[in-house]
Amino acid sequence: MWSSPRFLQRKNPMTSSVPAVTPSRTALVVGATGIVGQNLAARLVAEGWTVHGLARRPRHDVAGVLPVAADLLDPPSLAGALKDLRPSHVFFCSWMRQATEEENCRVNAAMVRNLFAALPEPELLVHAALTTGMKHYLGPFEAYASGEPPVTPFREEVPRLDLRNFYYDQEDALYEAAERHGFSWSVHRPHTVIGYAVGNAMNMGSTLAVYATICRETGRPFVFPGSPVQWDGLTDLTDARQLARQLLWASTSAAGRNEAFNIVNGDLVRWKWLWPRLAVWFGIEAAPYPGHATSLEETLSGDAELWEQIAAKYGLTESRIGRLASAWHTDADLGRPVECVTDMSKSRRAGFLDYQYTPDSFADLFTRLRAERLIP
Structure with a gap:
């Protein structure tokens, strides 16, 4: 239901894997102080985007990033913080660790749903990208890499594990919002992310x-x-800058719409x-x-x-x-x-050719x- 055959079309390997962005280039980066969001925001600013960086305690010293202080679990204050924003693109790079996976599912799916519900005009969105990770294939922390070993390399088309996993709930919340408001989406699954951030939960x-x-x-x-x-x-591992490049590519490329992509550096x-x-x-x-x-x-x-x-x-x-x-x-x-x-064939065949x-x-x-x- 949520896959597009467009990724099967081969791209010219001599063309740039980050095409020119769409005319409307206003980004809302959710989780802008984290290891993913901070590096993504820097990339978008360098590409000439207007960037709003949402966090509970946003930094005010990042050149080009407009801070938005908001709590994703407080819908009224979230709506107030976003009332004047009309982003063309949303990049959701946030999660909150809870004591159990059941709570992880409830809280982290609510964060995604609350974000789209709080946007004053979500029908103006062009694209929303969600960053998850390898726990999609390995399972949640409380059942991490347990049971039968997963088949490697990890490929995007393998079915979900028969386990509660907040990544799945976040994806479903994204799909629901995309269907309701008519924007395209992408899901990005990095391996361990290496990059600059202070105070990050996983670094x-x-x-x-x-x-x-x-x-x-x-x-x-x-x-x-x-x-x-x-x-x-x-x-393999994932440089936060490599992930940022893929997020930008998928959000501005026809081949990136309505697809899930693995993202690693490209070496072993x-x-x-x-x-x-x-x-x-x-x-x-x-x-x-x-x-x-x-x-x-x-x-x-x-x-x-x-x-x-x-x-x-x-x-x-x-x-x-x-x-x-x-x-x-x-x-x-x-x-x-x-x-x-991790296998990267899907995004490479779609035109993303970057390497780190x-x-x-x-x-x-x-x-x-x-x-x-x-x-x-």
């Missing part, structure tokens, strides 16, 4: 930067915390190859892999005061380790007992964290 890149910094300052071994499958096996890595390269950036050696997962959350659990000391020593701008590190999420991703490889070298994703992030004095 492996900055978590590993904090971990490596602590190892350098204390002499602790820089041990890969994940499973043997992740250490030895092939995997093994952590046993990548881990020593991350260590070199920080001037340390990678410790031998112990052959089993080691909880990074436990490793960093008593380091709040230590990070405050490191921040004071080097004059860092963020002394709260919890604003930079989300070790629980890094444990979940690197601790998977199954192979995680994964080691550069980490190096660029670490360089920016250092430049903004978030790590020494």
Whole structure:
């Protein structure tokens, strides 16, 4: 019902994968302070869009992004915050973690529904894009990668798992709004996202930067915390800038309408190859892999005061380790007992041909964290 045959049409590989945007270029980025929304907003601003960035506590210092303070779970105040906005495009890049998947489904679907209900003229929308992720194939955190291992590479056409999953509920809320108001949609499924953001709930890149910094300052071994499958096996990752490029492409391309797309960098890595390269950036050696997962959350659990000391020593701008590190999420991703490889054929055949070298994703992030004095 929700798929379009247009993606089967092959595109000229010599053409740009990000075409000229539509005449109406006003974006509402929902979750504008997160790892996805922040990088997307920067891309849209660079492309000449008018960008409104919605968050509960939006930043007011981002060039070109007009802050919108709103709570997606408070419909009256949300409607008030949006009463003067007439976006042509909505990019929904937000979620709220709850204690159970049942609550995740209820709360996160409500956020999507509330957003479209609060827009004063949703019939003016051209396109809405939703960012979800690999839990579409792996299941929710409370049943993460359990049961029969999923078949890799992950492909968009595989049926949903027979589990409650808030990604599915968010998708359904998007489909309902699109049918009601007549706009096109796209769904984007990244793997682990690497990119700049502070205070993000799921940020492996900055978590590993904090971990490596602590190892350098204390002499602790820089041990890969994940499973043997992740250490030895092939995997992929998603640069937030690569995701932003695909979001822009799908939202302004006929081939991107009413489709779900995987999005990864386009290369494959093994952590046993990548881990020593991350260590070199920080001037340390990678410790031998112990052959089993080691909880990074436990490793960093008593380091709040230590990070405050490191921040004071080097004059860092963020002394709260919890604003930079989300070790629980890094444990979940690197601790998977199954192979995680993603197929990108669908969007490539539709014309999205961008590529990102994964080691550069980490190096660029670490360089920016250092430049903004978030790590020494």
